[in-house]
Amino acid sequence: MSQSTAxxxxxxxxxxxGQLTYHDAKTAFGVIRYGxxxxxxxxxxANAGRNVSEWIGEAHSVPIVATLDEALAKRPTALVIGIAxxxxxxxxxxxxxxxxxxxxxxxxxxGLHQFLGDDPELAxxxxxxxxxxxxxxxxxxxxDCAVGRDHLPGKRVILAVGTDCAVGKMSVSxxxxxxxxxxxxxxxxxxxxxxxxxxxxxxxxxxxxISDFLNGTxxxxxxxxEARGDWLxxxxxxxxxxxxxxxxxxxLIHGATPHAMILIHQxxxxxxxxxxxxxxxxxxxxxxxxxALHEAxxxxxxxxxxxxxxxxxxxxADPDEARxxxxxxxxxxxxxxxxxxxFGPERLWPRIRAAVDALxxxxxx
Amino acid sequence: MSQSTAxxxxxxxxxxxGQLTYHDAKTAFGVIRYGxxxxxxxxxxANAGRNVSEWIGEAHSVPIVATLDEALAKRPTALVIGIAxxxxxxxxxxxxxxxxxxxxxxxxxxGLHQFLGDDPELAxxxxxxxxxxxxxxxxxxxxDCAVGRDHLPGKRVILAVGTDCAVGKMSVSxxxxxxxxxxxxxxxxxxxxxxxxxxxxxxxxxxxxISDFLNGTxxxxxxxxEARGDWLxxxxxxxxxxxxxxxxxxxLIHGATPHAMILIHQxxxxxxxxxxxxxxxxxxxxxxxxxALHEAxxxxxxxxxxxxxxxxxxxxADPDEARxxxxxxxxxxxxxxxxxxxFGPERLWPRIRAAVDALxxxxxx
Numbered sequence: 040m041s042q043s044t045a046x047x048x049x050x051x052x053x054x055x056x057g058q059l060t061y062h063d064a065k066t067a068f069g070v071i072r073y074g075x076x077x078x079x080x081x082x083x084x085a086n087a088g089r090n091v092s093e094w095i096g097e098a099h100s101v102p103i104v105a106t107l108d109e110a111l112a113k114r115p116t117a118l119v120i121g122i123a124x125x126x127x128x129x130x131x132x133x134x135x136x137x138x139x140x141x142x143x144x145x146x147x148x149x150g151l152h153q154f155l156g157d158d159p160e161l162a163x164x165x166x167x168x169x170x171x172x173x174x175x176x177x178x179x180x181x182x183d184c185a186v187g188r189d190h191l192p193g194k195r196v197i198l199a200v201g202t203d204c205a206v207g208k209m210s211v212s213x214x215x216x217x218x219x220x221x222x223x224x225x226x227x228x229x230x231x232x233x234x235x236x237x238x239x240x241x242x243x244x245x246x247x248x249i250s251d252f253l254n255g256t257x258x259x260x261x262x263x264x265e266a267r268g269d270w271l272x273x274x275x276x277x278x279x280x281x282x283x284x285x286x287x288x289x290x291l292i293h294g295a296t297p298h299a300m301i302l303i304h305q306x307x308x309x310x311x312x313x314x315x316x317x318x319x320x321x322x323x324x325x326x327x328x329x330x331a332l333h334e335a336x337x338x339x340x341x342x343x344x345x346x347x348x349x350x351x352x353x354x355x356a357d358p359d360e361a362r363x364x365x366x367x368x369x370x371x372x373x374x375x376x377x378x379x380x381x382f383g384p385e386r387l388w389p390r391i392r393a394a395v396d397a398l399x400x401x402x403x404x
Numbered sequence: 405m406s407q408s409t410a411x412x413x414x415x416x417x418x419x420x421x422g423q424l425t426y427h428d429a430k431t432a433f434g435v436i437r438y439g440x441x442x443x444x445x446x447x448x449x450a451n452a453g454r455n456v457s458e459w460i461g462e463a464h465s466v467p468i469v470a471t472l473d474e475a476l477a478k479r480p481t482a483l484v485i486g487i488a489x490x491x492x493x494x495x496x497x498x499x500x501x502x503x504x505x506x507x508x509x510x511x512x513x514x515g516l517h518q519f520l521g522d523d524p525e526l527a528x529x530x531x532x533x534x535x536x537x538x539x540x541x542x543x544x545x546x547x548d549c550a551v552g553r554d555h556l557p558g559k560r561v562i563l564a565v566g567t568d569c570a571v572g573k574m575s576v577s578x579x580x581x582x583x584x585x586x587x588x589x590x591x592x593x594x595x596x597x598x599x600x601x602x603x604x605x606x607x608x609x610x611x612x613x614i615s616d617f618l619n620g621t622x623x624x625x626x627x628x629x630e631a632r633g634d635w636l637x638x639x640x641x642x643x644x645x646x647x648x649x650x651x652x653x654x655x656l657i658h659g660a661t662p663h664a665m666i667l668i669h670q671x672x673x674x675x676x677x678x679x680x681x682x683x684x685x686x687x688x689x690x691x692x693x694x695x696a697l698h699e700a701x702x703x704x705x706x707x708x709x710x711x712x713x714x715x716x717x718x719x720x721a722d723p724d725e726a727r728x729x730x731x732x733x734x735x736x737x738x739x740x741x742x743x744x745x746x747f748g749p750e751r752l753w754p755r756i757r758a759a760v761d762a763l764x765x766x767x768x769x
Contacts, residue, residue, distance in 0.1 A: 126547065127616070152614070182517065183491070184490050184680060185647045186680070186684065187681055187686065245615065246614070246615050246616035247614055247615070248615050249611070249613070249614065249615075250612065250614075250618050250651060251492070251611035251649070255648060279701075279704065282552050282619060282658055283549045283550035283551075284616070284619065285619065285654055285655070285658045285705070286615060286654045286658065286659075287615045287616065289650055289654045290615060290650070293647055293650045293651065296647075313552065315549060316552055319551065321552065332700055332704065335697055336644075336697070339689065340647050
């Protein structure tokens with residue numbers, strides 16, 4: 040079985056102390072935007088008194104508080120670790136707060152590589168308090184090498200790929216999911232990372248898998264997805280040219296054997312996300328050649344095509360300028376393009392749908 | 405630290421019962437051919453009374469015996485698991501023999517994914533007998549994401565890549581290592597798999613790593629290699645188009661950022677190694693486009709070139725025919741080509757050396 044969460048809805052407090060940026064607090068923003076459990080407070084002493092809506096819009100109002108005690112006044116039932124740092128270690132200065140939260144009766148939800156449930160001090164405290172620590176990156180028991188599974192007839196598998204980490208691959212998948220469902224399709228999100236699992240309640244954090252079983256686990260995760268719907272939006276990870284994470288990206292491509300890919304890019308970004316090594320830069324690839332590289336690499340195992348480019352135009356303040364960049368990207372790549380987060384997925388989705396349905400390797404069922 | 409073995413030379417018995425084929429007993433043949441510890445017996449009841457030299461030549465005489473008792477008569481000090489099955493599980497029918505070997509005072513050396521040292525029954529038996537169980541696939545403590553390290557001046561990093569698994573990537577690297585050393589170079593083999601580690605006494609089985617740390621671990625493994633020599637022959641794994649193992653291959657390419665690659669191919673092979681799924685076939689790529697794909701993928705992070713093709717001509721009985729295939733491959737790819745195992749590495753090595761030294765991204769130091 041893939042990772043899954045169960046039980047009654049929780050009331051979440053999210054911890055992102057001192058790290059409330061789009062990059063560092065990716066998990067916090069993802070859970071607030073797309074999760075189903077209500078978020079009652081975000082803990083960040085640097086921004087106490089403000090509201091998360093200042094970052095991500097009026098639809099998402101979450102008060103920011105300075106301390107756990109203030110958060111407890113909002114009666115949360117669980118504390119979520121809201122960051123996804125390189126290497127996945129718990130910031131040591133957060134330990135005391137976690138222990139306090141556990142003693143206050145909160146469950147702990149973490150997507151770190153460092154499993155908090157295996158930490159003797161935290162585990163003992165959780166046992167005393169009768170609370171649960173959930174590590175969303177814990178790998179499944181199954182250890183399967185890929186078997187070359189064929190997709191079922193009638194299924195369409197769409198993988199989000201990106202020019203970099205943290206450019207919005209998950210958000211694009213979730214926006215398109217919503218559009219597909221609103222259009223009446225049986226659509227499902229296939230989570231492959233800790234934030235996606237927190238949001239959807241199932242999935243596998245594939246960057247945690249033993250490498251030999253990466254392609255194979257993605258393969259059966261897609262099989263699970265096909266049991267849940269007809270249009271599969273598989274969450275992407277990393278990028279095919281990221282020096283640190285490319286192998287995870289290729290495991291997704293060759294494990295999911297997507298019928299189609301959507302390339303996500305953030306205009307204005309020129310270098311890869313490499314914040315863990317200050318001063319080190321790796322330039323992003325130009326879109327047309329990067330699209331060709333994806334199709335060549337995917338095609339080495341199963342044919343696939345990049346059918347659309349989704350832009351994250353958050354670095355472009357002026358909406359008209361963002362629309363100009365979208366048009367220029369359409370011209371540059373010859374592909375449908377939009378910012379489904381900023382301008383809604385309703386225009387991009389039918390163009391993707393038509394492009395996927397026209398692919399010769401899609402079995403209409 | 406990477407995996408390493410220490411202590412006095414052992415006298416090895418190798419277990420490959422019922423699995424003595426080039427494919428299944430890859431570890432057995434590798435250790436016999438290239439290891440430094442003497443191998444006193446190979447256990448395979450199906451071929452008892454024969455000699456391993458019938459498979460791999462007169463230089464490698466190892467008697468094949470039917471039982472552990474017969475092997476014990478040769479006074480081994482350690483038993484090596486000689487197979488590398490898909491999924492890496494211990495054949496259940498071998499457990500009794502392992503327990504007997506432990507009780508007889510033999511250390512156990514295993515490259516399986518299933519860690520024998522963590523098996524309660526085997527571990528308890530080993531503790532009672534005072535013997536050591538070494539799991540060569542056990543991952544290192546270090547968990548590092550790649551940092552974009554530059555190679556030191558004067559170093560040349562050469563990665564073996566292949567058109568498939570089990571075509572001879574390790575053997576080619578070890579043959580070229582020998583030629584380079586005989587030519588007076590400071591050359592080192594960088595082991596990335598359990599058999600390579602058994603042979604060289606250090607390294608990391610990269611297919612066992614957590615995917616997020618694959619590229620990064622390969623990176624520091626190469627750093628260790630650079631501390632040991634100037635010409636690095638990095639052991640390859642899988643193939644870039646293998647449905648099950650491609651992500652491991654890409655992790656090696658982007659983690660090692662090799663100055664050059666050598667492509668290993670076995671003429672006569674038309675489909676990928678997919679023995680774990682009978683009837684499932686994935687065709688091998690044509691060499692020229694596959695070479696281009698490697699250079700494009702590597703180049704997405706750091707420039708690299710395929711500088712030679714090494715053929716494993718073991719499927720071609722007639723040596724003259726093998727030489728014709730080598731010449732045809734040179735014509736097809738425009739690259740130096742030979743079978744360094746069958747015909748010796750002495751002709752291919754200087755051509756590789758010259759090609760690598762001429763690469764504009766090699767820093768002569």
